[in-house]
Amino acid sequence: MSAPDDWIISSLLEDLAALALASDRVSVADLIETLGARGFGPLLVMLSAFLILPVGMLPGLPGVVAVFMILIGGRMITGKTTLWLPGRLRRVHLSGHVLAVSVARAQPAALWLRPLLAPRLVTFVESGLATRLIALILMATGVLIFLLGFIPGLPFVLSLHVLMLGLAMSTRDGLVAFLAYCMLLPEIVFIWRVFT
Template identity: 30%
Template sequence: MSEDEDHPQNLQQLFDCIDQAAEENGRVSWSAIMDEVGRRSFGPLLLLAGLTVLAPIIGDLPGVPTLIGMVVLLIAVQLLLGRHNFWLPGFMLNRSVPKDKLHKALTWLKKPARFIDKLLSPRLAVLTRGPMVRVIAVVCLGIALAMPVMEIVPFSANLAGIALTAFGLALIARDGLLALIALVFTGLMMGVVVYNLV
């Protein structure tokens, strides 16, 4: 089985993986979720990060966007350095969410997942491979660095979540058109954040 086949290929598969994450004392840790999603796959990890920020209940908790920004920062830097197995420090991996809140968020997210999956298809795949993955990593690095500031600009963290989700989906589905749309959206989002800060 290839590495791509080992990891989620769409939103529904990603949610199935998260649902299988082990729980301890009624809570699910980031480490357990990453074990299910795959620690070598940039696309699913980006998608997971974006959905965490977007998810109601979880993404609205103070500090969550900053934590996710740190996760994306570390993963993007490691990708740019050529690492194949992504590492995160224990204090991040040990962070957890209540299983019931995670289940509620997943239930909400599963509703549009099937529709979104139908819109994705392999097209302009060259924009999701090789050097372009590193370009996407650099853009995500910029988003990650901006996320702590986004916590004070209303709704901007949600916009960052949309961008990360789109990049993750583009890499998973080999959808270069979505990658282009995500790049344009990120530029507009950064413009909105800067405008609100000045």
């Protein structure tokens, strides 16, 4: 029997797969509990992946993800390290089958990313200034997705820098955080062109 993979992203996917297979319906509260004490990074990876993978096609999910981003950003900017959720949001459910399919599709990408991610340039992800910047980016992204999530493709585009920031926070990789900051400019140009 092989030992479980202890890399944070792989272990996250394994736990989500186990949760998805255990029930036909998975609540947001179950997802947060499964993530445990891993911090906001893995949660951001999961949320952004939801908008990229098949589960993101579920009606209303972009709005739920947007609220999460706003809440996480708000907690980060006040120095909190755990996520508070209103009861109504904790009771939102996802299909266990769709979650399992999404996790299965994410696993090859996680294996591909593993050798590329490492702790480096941690100032870009862990300094006080970086934390506040990431918090503001998350809140702004959440507001945009919440207000404009009905535009086809927009939640996907806006989830890309959030995925990068989540990976950076999970692995203390400041280079990935810096690349996420750089991604904001083409995303802003994309949004500008949509509305002009």
